[in-house]
Amino acid sequence: MNAPVSRRRLLAQLSGALMGLLTLAAGLPAIGFLLSPLRRRSGEAQWVSLGLLEEFAGAIGPVRADFDYEARSGYRIQTVSNSVWVVAGNGNGQVPRVFSKTCTHLACNVSWKDDQQLFVCPCHGGKFGRDGAVVAGPPPEPLTVIESRVEEGELQIRLG
Numbered sequence: 001m002n003a004p005v006s007r008r009r010l011l012a013q014l015s016g017a018l019m020g021l022l023t024l025a026a027g028l029p030a031i032g033f034l035l036s037p038l039r040r041r042s043g044e045a046q047w048v049s050l051g052l053l054e055e056f057a058g059a060i061g062p063v064r065a066d067f068d069y070e071a072r073s074g075y076r077i078q079t080v081s082n083s084v085w086v087v088a089g090n091g092n093g094q095v096p097r098v099f100s101k102t103c104t105h106l107a108c109n110v111s112w113k114d115d116q117q118l119f120v121c122p123c124h125g126g127k128f129g130r131d132g133a134v135v136a137g138p139p140p141e142p143l144t145v146i147e148s149r150v151e152e153g154e155l156q157i158r159l160g
């Protein structure tokens with residue numbers, strides 16, 4: 001048979017349970033904050049502006065566009081600088097095509113050469129046409145096309 005619980009002991013247990021619930025309720029937002037980086041999807045899209053569309057639309061040759069974006073690694077956010085190649089639509093009203101600067105052979109950075117009218121990789125002689133297609137050298141694939149859009153007059157690219 002159980003011993004009767006004293007009033008004092010019952011009150012102590014009830015207040016202990018109440019304090020536990022209050023502590024848990026007060027701590028939930030903090031726990032959520034601490035775990036939030038783990039809940040974020042790593043594949044979340046990030047659109048980054050390259051500048052006004054009109055800056056690229058009239059260009060005759062490909063234009064290198066430099067940009068900064070925020071890269072997140074767990075709790076750490078750092079600003080990273082990068083660049084891409086923007087090829088205007090020849091005045092046909094199309095959104096310019098945007099190519100990665102990274103050679104598809106061994107990841108050196110390609111540059112546009114006006115005298116050759118080609119993207120040229122300095123490492124092993126890879127060459128790409130204005131449309132990003134391989135025209136010479138060892139690269140196995142065309143330059144990577146980066147998804148782009150125009151929002152409020154700005155040319156934007158999608159990262160991630």
Ligand code: FES
Nearest residue numbers: 103105106121126
């Ligand atoms: S890295 Fe570009 S050709 Fe090899």
